[in-house]
Amino acid sequence: MDINTLHKPPIVFKQMTWSERLIVFCGVGFGSGLAPKAPGTFGSAFALLFIPLWLTLGFYASVVAILIMSLVGIWICGKTAEIIHVHDDGRIVWDEFAGQSITFLPLIYLGQMNWLWALIGFALFRLFDVWKPWPIRVIDRRVDGGFGIMFDDIIAGFWAALCILIYFYFK
Template sequence: MPSRSPLDTFATALATLGPIGHFPKAPGTWGSLASIIAAPWLFLSMPLWWRILVLAAILAVGTWACDRAEKVYEKKDPGCVVVDELFGQWLTLLFFPGLSVLYLGLAFALFRLFDIFKPWPVKWAETAFPGGLGVMIDDGVAGLYAMGCLHAVAALIG
């Protein structure tokens, strides 16, 4: 691996959410779990317009960080990069302030399901967009699928 500049170190720390992306097994699952655990305090407690701004910022900064991380790790969508899980998981929760633990668990499971199995257009989005944007967008599409399912469950249960 080539030597890293301070900016590369910062970008990879953002892309991996610090140590979370370096956990030895299933870093994407750990990234999603950390995102779900943090969501009630760092995301869902905000008004909707702030949550939208936060997601836009995560998308922008995450795209940059993922792009740099791909160059540093010399690999397309390195497994240790998990900022995309943060984006997709929080997108799943966008319209659900104050969720119970049951709904948070369901949001986690649904997002992981769509992120892992990548039904169309999730897989397409990953390859249709270059670099870090493709890394982020596929998790965004998986998050939209999970959001739709979560809304359906909420409508059925009440």
């Protein structure tokens, strides 16, 4: 367990109202963010389960669904942080759901989605989410609230998607 995890208060669902429990349950990625180590990685891995949904919806409907997921996520992440009293807590992984999903949009559009590309997309998203190159690092440090929690992962998703697009362009 890393030092940051030791200083975070435990999430006590018993002390919450039912609506707060539902919000936090969504914010922690339906429980995937409660993994004792690497909650962001577990949340991103859980987001792989959305791939069949994105394939069923198709590209344009997936873009709309991911946009809605991101907009709702701003509220969910902000409210979860408020309820558990920790800003951008690592256990909040709804933002990983949106960012990881954005990564797969080029693959859906190009009809190239398969499990190898799902793993490559997963790895690229995690790389950018952990490494936090410009402008992700700036956003992560300077933007507060639910928007700040969501936006750095959305940008990481776009960076990963851009890498995939560049590969297929120059292939």
